[in-house]
Amino acid sequence: MSKIGYNIKKLRNVKNLSQQAFAELFSLTRGNISSYEEQRAEPKLESVIKIANYFSIPLEHLLTKQLSVNEILNFNDYFKEESQKKLQKNFTNIPFISREAIHHIKEGTFDMQRLELITFPMYSSNKFIALEFTHEIAAPASMNMPEYTILFFEQVQIDTLHTLNNQYGMFLTSNEIFIGTYNQNQSTINLKLNEWKSEDFNTENLQSFWKLYAKFEKKI
Template identity: 45%
Template sequence: MTNIGNNIKKLRKVRGLSQQAFADLFNLSRGNISSYEELRAEPKIETIMIIANYFGIPLQSLIQENLSVNQILNFSDYFEPAIVTNSTKKLAGIPLLTREVMMNNTDLLKQIEGAPQLQLPIQSKHKFLAIEFSELIAAPLELEVKEQSILIFEGIEMEYLHLLHNNLGLFLSEEEVFVGKYEQNGEQISLILSSWKKSLFSLSDIRYYWKLYGKFEKV
């Protein structure tokens, strides 16, 4: 028995994807995903290879290991050119806020529109934002990210608010930026940096909140 079913379920939940949304990425049905996650069936090796390359996870790890959240959140350069070239997946342009931009500008929201873009193999209708991490950004120790790493954040969508709990996220407004962990208490959601710094989520300010999608750093 492999770990592919459990890993697919974990991948889907960490990425905030429903079974149908995950299935759509790989031309599968929701029933296929359900059967994999319930360990009633396993995908064909060709499908496993495509999933592994889409998420930048070594094939052997996806099949055999019990993947951690940290592994899933880390981008890598594992994509095999043959599989990527033959896929129908398009590259998404993601605005990048560099260290220099964050150091020299007070209204960072205005910089997103004209920012240089990263081209990454992401298929999603959601918004994404990339940030070059530095000491200028306050972040919890558990983030475990190196200087000059690129953090990829996904815009918050209303239908996925229930999946934010315990996920790392970004607060980015005209005057403030920090990384924290989402905590849900009843209907109240907060993005918490520390015991003395947090931001209470509200739908009216949803554009200020992002969820960590992945990170890219030199090995």
């Protein structure tokens, strides 16, 4: 039996699509998607091809492999397989905040320990987190990030506070998330979204502050 049912469910979860929303993308019904995920039926080949093309996933992988978050985000296409094997020891498993996880934050049910992991080359012992950017996240207009861009944030460290001024950062708790700009004024630092929203930095809430480290933007 193919892996298509498992992979459709995985795609939906990572992209935060309901069965109905996923079905409408490919001229199917919600019942169709339910039957595929429960392995009571399999889609016609023409539908599988449409799904593979839409998400830029090799057809063979969609049918025969249990897709990882990396593959769904197309990271595995970005790095050549041979190079990936050589560099594997330098790759880091990074917690990934998907669109589904963003909804958990807004509902107050977010748990960082339960996040899925993605693998990416990060040559640092510091703590990182990845985020799929969406306009559901409050962010400065100056960022001008396209949807589906993957942002990598590094947790703020006491010894690097002097590097924060005018840099983009993220404030993250179990029930709140926003992206802003760090402002440093003598001995105070805050992360500012706009004139009405900002968070002051202190050692007690250190773990909630992150600095933008890198971005991965898929070229279509």
